[in-house]
Amino acid sequence: MKKTFIYLSFIIFLGWFPSLFAGEIYVSLQGNDKNPGTKEAPFYTLNRAIKQAREWRRLNRPEVAGGIYIRLEEGVYAQRNSLFLRPEDSGTPDSPTVICAVDGAHPVISGGVAVTGWKRGCNHPAIPEKLRQKIWSAEAPLIGNRRVETRQMWVNGHKVQRAAQFPDGGLEQMIDFNPEEQTITIPVSQNVNPKRLQNAGQLEMIVHQRWAIAILRVKSIDAKDGQAVVRFHEPESHLEFAHPWPQPVIGGEKGNSSFCLTNALELLDQPGEWFQEYPSGTIYYYPQAGENMETAEVIIPALETLVTIDGTLSRPVKHIQFNGITFAHTSWMRPSFQGHVTLQGGFPLLDAYKLQEPGLPEKAELENQAWIIRPETAIRVRGAEHIDFKHCTFRHLSSTGLDYEWAVTASSVEDCQFTDIGGTALLVGAFPDGGFETHVPFIPADVRELCSHITIRNNFISNVTNEDWGCVGIGAGYVRNMDISHNEVCHLNYSGICVGWGWTSLESGMCNNRIEANYVHHFARRLYDAGGLYTLSNQPGSVMRNNRIEHLIEAPYATNDRAFYIYLDEATDGYTMENNWCPTERFDSNRPGKKNVWKNNGPQVADSIKYKAGRIKQD
Template sequence: MIQRAAYLSLLLASLMLLGCSSPELEIYVSPDGNDQAAGTLSAPVKSLQRAAELTREKAGQVPVTIYLSGGRYALTTPLMLGPEEAGTVEAPVLWKAMPGENPVICGGIPVNDWEQEEDGNWSTTLPDTYQGTFRSFYVNGLRATRARHPNDSYLRVGQAGKDNRTNFFFKENELSEIGDIEGLELVLLHDWSVTRIPVKSIDWKSKQLSTIDSIGAQLPFFTLTHWEDHPRYYLENVHEFCDHPGEWYADFKQGKIYYHPAPGDRIDATTGIIPLADKLIVIEGNKEQHAAYISFEGITFEHTAWKLPDLGYCGVQACMFTDRTSSTSNWSKIPAAIELDLATHCSFDQCTIRNTGGSGIWIRRNCEECKISNSYIHDVSGNGVSIGEGNDRLADGSPWWKSSPAEVSRGNVVSHTLIEHCGSQFYGAVGIWCGLVANTVIEHNEIRNLPYTGISVGWMWTPEPTPCEENTIHANHIHHILTILSDGGGIYSLGLQPGSRITQNLIHDVQVNAGRAESNGMFLDEGTKELLIEN
């Protein structure tokens, strides 16, 4: 009897142990793999898309870890992850670097085989696989400068035209005659935003420059001379401007790209990267089921493109812009290399996001408990991190924050992350942008070397109630900001934010305002109310 009881006890313990442990699915990916392989350590698959397909077999049933070997994983379209590739609290899905290795998910294609030109530039043929145009080019891992005049400073508008919107006169001897102005772009700085717009014509005799549409967003204070009589500008993207180390120009008619070498560059050891994909990762659920428990760890994301609207980019603030080609919204927002919608408990830890044509990462609509931690975000054209939405999306015919406030992004976190050199193209960008969000925590980050604001929270210019509440901005180190624009701050706020706190942040080296408006350490802008600031 005793032996039988002992046997039954052992059997019961074994069954309990088996019931408590679930086998983990491991999928291995390598740039040298084969998508016909099994995805094991000895037989890895090659593509991220194939790894995602294998994930579906067990996603949500057992923990799934996708191990990425070191090397480059090139994408032309984003990796789409939804509920079918998602996990649960007991069975999460983790995309992870192999120990000691550096996998890079990239959206660009390389160019080499440079030839010496008589003017000191190098040239190479654009790949046959590339279609369209591009705005960014990277050389030996660094963003090259799109050919510009002047090389490292600004010109000042001489006099605005009659409409104060579509043309101005430039000063004597500031601009030499250009043979072909096709592709020429005006970059004009407003106090807290930037316009990038194609040039329509230049009358060299009268020294009048005209653009294809209005300079500045549609609001009345974005006219040419509203803030300054002689605002700053420069011109970009013609062959004649490619005359300074580190500059590049692409002639899409001839199918060639030109590069003016920087000191130390070798013609036989220089690789350029042309960005192709507009996004790298899209995590998106639906109203019935969020995409949940998808994490990335130890992975680098780089080289994305973003094409300007045909009538140019007229910035409003924090990468919001007036899109005159859109019929759905007066304001649009620059997209990000990584975007999340209707996502829950997704995370990015020990990751790097760099060299993007748009923003870095956007935790957008109805996302909950998502987290960015211990990461490095730098050299992005737009915002480093964006969380939540603005106030203009409609739901059932009304602003979403009135008709569907439960769709607010809530409980998301950015912590222990270094964010710098955002706004590489769009100077009105910020390090971290939080729109109408709730229970957001931004803590223990370093944010530095930015053309405009460090952290921006809120998106309502009146104290009207919205779901924006109980946000925490704590113990961040913000410095060397507002290096180009004005009218921002180390921390910038808008609107009613009940229960929100800004505590123990260190802000210094806010640059002297270059425009007419002030530069601020802390800027409590319009509508700010019920916000505690201490220490």
């Protein structure tokens, strides 16, 4: 009996051996990077901890045996440079690198800086005299030798609106859209007065165009016969008027497309609005009721990318996990420098035009040529395996939240929250950019370039797409073997979960993608040609089943009613749609293939399936 007890004890000991000898590195805002990184003497920066872990692996130290745990204590860890993880930081299946919170802590990795020193009163001539004592101002903080420029600001944790013609994203209909003259004609109103706005050098126009928006920097605004004719800066002026899809609609089923002027001190007239003056950097803010600017926490972002994980096909980054970390406060500045004209899904155009004689060898009827670039992102992952995010929070981010961009496999995002994000919450896979025309089928020389075997499961995604309305909740391009299941995706300006790219019926490597048991609701709030579940192109062996889709919102500025619970857009093929619950059979297919199968979709789907969709509650 004694021998048996000793033998079992030895087995249990061996089972616990890796964790007994795991390396632990601690980081604290009370630490010092000259410390050894222990619990009693922690490091100050995450970057120093990552370097320590890298050195342990390089020297094959005993601490590596059971994995390396970088533990962050409570606090906001402000980053001034993107954290860079490379192949040398890779773990192994038995010895991963885990960046996690100390038990009970809620650490935040932030790209934001505080704005302090607010003063009441503004004598700027652009502000009406009756409002001058209601406006507060402060200098933007210095980083290095420059004032921080920003398009986003948060007051006491809430995003506030840049000064605009209308509150909360309101729009009004334009009068004319003239590609030949590259002008947009708009009504003259009390706050759209060319004389009043002639000195508003940072004025922008947001244009609603079908399934996307454009952000155009205004070059001039001139009165003509009681109307205002608006011209724009390059490069966005050429892009906006040359690309045929999507463009604004004049004389649509529900009227003309709409617009809103924004980003001028002359438009700062409502509580909760703000404006930053260039080049002084001065920020003006009209506080909301109850806000005390002497004590308010005001944050603007100074960094676009918080974390970069970058490997190659031959040397991928492997076995790194983030657990219980919050990522917050990133910026998105490109529209301030070159405008923002997109093709779809938030992808900006590099060039685009209409073919005078339609047709490519791959697609005889094509009339639209477009070259795109990838949106900015808070976390970028390239050339990697087993890069996992668990129990993390992504909030107050101004473009994409998390992007598995290229050649990422066997990775997962589980039990995370994405909220208050300007673009797409989660982007995955190839959307060929640069010199690759986006309608030409993408067939990589090495199939490993496609993102594959990625699991997106049990996440909560809400209030995203609030800067670029044309982005989506979860967006996947050229991908294979995806598992998107049991997520709740809601409160979106366009589509919910989108899989596929390329507008092609040809084989491209996309296959075996699974969209299952998700709950998508309150979508298509501002744009149309939308789908709660949306697909493109040929994806053999793919399934869309047991999802719940409801609360399709009638976008108030849409020029037609093209929005659907399930939308199989151009050339979708190889999908089985089965047991998807929605209140009506509001579906559409745009030139679909012949291998799609529909089985029992609509309000007749059993409640036992309907109510299992969405997140699985954690005990």
